[in-house]
Amino acid sequence: MDVTRKDVIHFIAGGIAGTAGAAATCPLEVVKTRIQSSTAPFGLHIVPKDVPPFRVVPNGIMPHVGISTWTSPASVTEAVRPTVGMWHCICRIKETEGYRGLFKGLGPNLMGIIPAKAIYFFTYAKMKKLLNEVMNPDTPLVHICSSFVGGFTVTTLTSPIWLVKTRLQLDQKREGKLTMQKCVRRVYQQHGLSGFYKGVTASYIGISETVIQFVFYEEIKSRLQFSNHDRMDEDLHTLISIGIAGSLSKAIATCIAYPHEVVRTRLREEGTKYKSLAQTFLLILQEEGKSGLYRGLTTQLVRQLPNSAIIMVTYESVVKVMELVS
Template identity: 55%
Template sequence: MNQRDPLIHLFAGGMILEKEGPRSLFRGLGPNLVGVAPSRAIYFAAYSSSKEKLNAVLEPDSSQVHMVSAGVAGFTAITATNPIWLIKTRLQLEARNRGERRMNAFECVRRVYHSDGIRGFYRGMSASYAGISETVIHFVIYESIKQKLVQSKTSSNMDAEEDSVKYASDFIALMLAAATSKTCATSIAYPHEVIRTRLREEGTKYRSFFQTFSLVISEEGYRSLYRGLITHLVRQIPNTAIMMATYELVVYLLDG
């Protein structure tokens, strides 16, 4: 990535606004809102369940436990919700001029089914499975940082501080841990996002994960695998930081 990339992203946004209007920036919002809640619920339920069972078999809270739990959670959530994200991507990729009627989610569902049948809703899932590596990296780094934070807190004299101060500092520390781990994981595994989006395009030359990977590199070069990384990080980092800290807070409250 070079220093011009943020300018390219801003220019692209300006082009969309000029040609298609402000509402075009919110394409795919409906499926995204519908998909986030079940996706996160399935993911964290699978992660917690796997982690609890593996802790009884392997060394508790070890890297192996975190890796396998994250992998199981990612696989489960991807398999269950891929159709929702395909519809979201199709709506986002729809090109139209200002004033033209937009395709809605239900029309998009009919179009996908008419064109490719049930299998059409699972396009790009192979790239999503490849993206499980991002989840694994994220959780391994996050759990490692969290353990160090716990050790640091235990060794330091925190008893003199008020509870409200401790809880606030814990919340902020967990947000920073989540932001750091997500930044590392996304930067390493980002190419799968590009491949997945290409596979979900309607009526394209892209057919499979490795075929698309090879074609993108041969036609556009290696740097094309990191297109949109800055924009993706701007969206993902605060999202993940808040989500992980909230998850830890809920677990803490439920444990009493």
């Protein structure tokens, strides 16, 4: 596969776009991961059936309110997971871990997102070009195949980085917090190289989200773009079309394929409770019901809409600028 100057442009543009999106929405990424997990303070708690939960306070025992560690005098018979709002989670992280807590995992996130987006857009553009030469050009089938190849390549190459990022985002300590080096060492000591690929099966299933997104993105973008005699107005409308197409396509894809994200986060947690893709999926259903598979969806949508718009507008803009100056 020959690499052309245009391929390099797509590679660089993808890296820049991924960096912009990740840096702008990192706090919401941390919040989403915490809500998805079972290890955060507002995770799954065992409580007595038909008895209101209580928490220990300095002056005795009072009904539990908000999010805190609590106990109950009655026997344990039922498991529940409190519903936690996005803003409540942000405030708690800021209170217990400081503002830096909202940017945990940003280092590996950028380390992963830059090559991930660069590799994805490069592979997607290359496959799209190749398939357009042997198939009906720019059809949904071309976009599906291109997205799948791009997603599979990126997932295989970058999965260890995402595992480290998730572990760092789930770390709730202000002092003596988990560092990237400590995390890598701990995972390797406990599980060897295979430990860095926990949750990769869920990630492969998650390729369907990327495929759905790019099929809808290409379709929405083509419908929204139109010709205009004023070049400046045409460029502005093109950017707006790209932003809308990026946001809408990601929202649709996220809603359809979201459960794999919750399963993947649980598999990447420390501990042995979640062992495999099917076991984790069924365990979440058993303990939390269907709603458990959609924990953090609102936060994900709030994060993904601007993130996708930023990524797609940045990507298309960088490609256009680099093609003009080359």
